[in-house]
């Protein structure tokens with residue numbers, strides 16, 4: 621095997637491994653973040669950023685299952701975030 625061929629093959633294997641690695645990365649999960657401007661107004665976030673682009677948000681300990689639930693606190697949920705999440709498969 622020539623040196624060139626060896627390097628070519630090594631490069632291919634590296635690419636293959638990289639792809640496999642990316643494929644096995646866990647899917648980023650949505651988190652609920654609260655607006656800093658108004659209390660009980662929630663956004664959906666990935667990697668700590670609201671997906672609608674709002675950047676004045678803070679983390680909450682709410683689980684995603686509580687999204688959309690309202691109580692006497694009169695929680696409100698960002699419509700834009702919801703739309704983006706629901707349409708993600710079409711993006």
Ligand SMILES: [Zn+2]
Nearest residue numbers: 663672698701
């Ligand atoms: Zn939002």
